[in-house]
Amino acid sequence: MTDAPRRYTGVPGAPGVGLGRLHRVGARGPAGAGPDGAATGTDGAGLPADLGAAFDVVAAGLRKRAEALRADGHAEPAGIVETMALIADDPDLRGAAAAELAAHSPAGAVTAAASTYADLLAALPDPTLAGRAADVRQVGRRVVAVLRGDPAATVDGPVVLAGHELGADDLLEVADDLAGAVSQLGGPNAHVAIVARALGVPLLFGVTPEAADGVPAVLDGDTLIVEPTPEQERAARTAVRAAARRRAALAAGRTLPAVTRDGHTVTLLANVATAEESRAAVAAGAEGAGLVRTELPFLTARGWPGEAAHAAALGPVLGPLAGLVATVRTLDFAPDKLPPFLRGQAYAGEPPRDALAAQLRAVAAAGAGTRLRVMLPMVRSAAQVERARELLPAAVPFGAMVETGAAVEAVDEIAAAADFLSIGTNDLTASLLGLGRLDPALTPARAADPPVLRAIAATVAAGRRHGRPVSVCGDAAADPHAIPLLVGVGCRILSVAPSALDAVRAQLRELDTAECAGAAARIVS
DSSP: OOOOOEEEEOEEEEOOEEEEEEEEOSTTSSTTBOTTSOBOSOOOTTSOOOHHHHHHHHHHHHHHHHHHHHHTTOHHHHHHHHHHHHHHHOHHHHHHHHHGGGTSOHHHHHHHHHHHHHHHHHTSSOHHHHTTHHHHHHHHHHHHHHHHTOOOOOOOSSEEEEESSOOHHHHHHTGGGEEEEEESSOOTTSHHHHHHHHHTOOEEESOOOOOOTTOEEEEETTEEEESOOHHHHHHHHHHHHHHHHHHHHHHHGGGSOOBOTTSOBOEEEEEESSHHHHHHHHHTTOSEEEEEOOSGGGTTOSSOOOHHHHHHHHHHHHGGGTTSEEEEEOOOOBTTBOOGGGTTSOOOSOOOHHHHHHHHHHHHHHTTTSEEEEEESSOOOHHHHHHHHTTSOTTSOEEEEEOSHHHHHTHHHHHHHSSEEEEOHHHHHHHHHTOOTTOTTOOGGGGGSHHHHHHHHHHHHHHHHHTOOEEEOSGGGGOTTTHHHHHHTTOOEEEEOGGGHHHHHHHHHTOOHHHHHHHHHHHHO
16 A cells, blocks of 8 residues: 655745655765764775875866766856866865864864865855855765765666755766755755756755655655655656756747847846856857856955956956957955955945956956956945046946945936946845845845836936946846836846746747836836
8 A cells, every 4th residue: 555645845946847766865974974974983994095186086076077067068067066176176175174184084084174164154144155065065075985985876767866965966966867856955046956957857945855765756846745646646747748848949949039029129148157157158049248246256365356366267257258248247245245354344345446456457358359348336326436437448338236225316327427237136126125135035026016116117217318228137137027027117138147048038029018018117106
């Protein structure tokens, strides 16, 4: 007699439906580790004790996997795996592991060092950075496995992976046979979630199923069903086939223009921070980058980066954008993402003038092969734009981000001083609705709230008055509920994550601007 299905509800990290057999990954941390992740016992005679060699093996394996992923067209997951290879190469992490040898076995030293670094990241308020903690722990587990001589696990698919804290490479290890995944820890900004979305498989957080390996399971939205009924399995198979057809249809539309039903063209750009994201954006048909983030390489910096450091970080990101629009945002350090040298200080959001000048020189040189534009974040006044504008060659368009209530109040003066405007809907929504950046209520769809949509409409109107193009680069630009309203208030340039380009393009082609304008007018009036 078959047991009744068991249901678990969690927080979706990637949408979709999946059907496979449950397989647990790393349920007790690194091989030979106790529940708290601390290695127990010793490594034993004959096992590798050279930490450097073990880290090298892991880094090389990750790079090989990244090459295979890129060859198969999975640019975004390949970039994430390459990032993990850089973690394995990190001399600070290796040094910390070596320092732990005084108190631990080699495997225990790696576990302790990885845990320390991961805990530091997990404590950061920025969810993107906190999500990197899983990658550090994942690298630690891989190095421990090499030190202990553990063979790689083999899995018969399709599988639904389950773990206390799944990492990106857990998914990539079985990518061809992966039906879905559930993880107790993690969130939508974690690398494991980014990889799941790129692979098109569902992922659920906050779930620990009580079931043995090998039992059938269905993932559907926010629900995991263990030992589903035959009817539930048939429904899941039907949904999986429909989703695959939709993804293929969306990808087939990449050569079509982003034009509404009534003939209005919308320029589609991408938000990028890495070379891999730039390549993925170009492959998905973006006309360039509407936002190039520059602060991510420097979030652990010990001082303001110089011109050479900026050039080294930015060159690979802009390379794939040759001949295309590349909108580089200057350093956007904020309270939830401050590097060590700014913590505990009263940072007003503007770099010292010499630090900004160094970055702008590097940006101008690195972006010479692109249709370069530069923009200033968190602008509050036209004077900020005018001061920064003096540091950049006159031929390079210089813009302002509208993402604060103060910027909306001064939008006419700012539009007059800038060459273009870019609306950051995440911060703008938080500012106007009095929400914290980490508040669960701060969703992309909140851009449809009347105060926010009025501010967006006012910014677009100011752009028109001064002949300045206006783009939207916040998450609302990819939100299916917000997109018609953005089009309705006159937004004609949207910049979204590379993985969202296909879906946004398809939605735009179904819209009628008059209908969108009517819907927006009912909200802002």
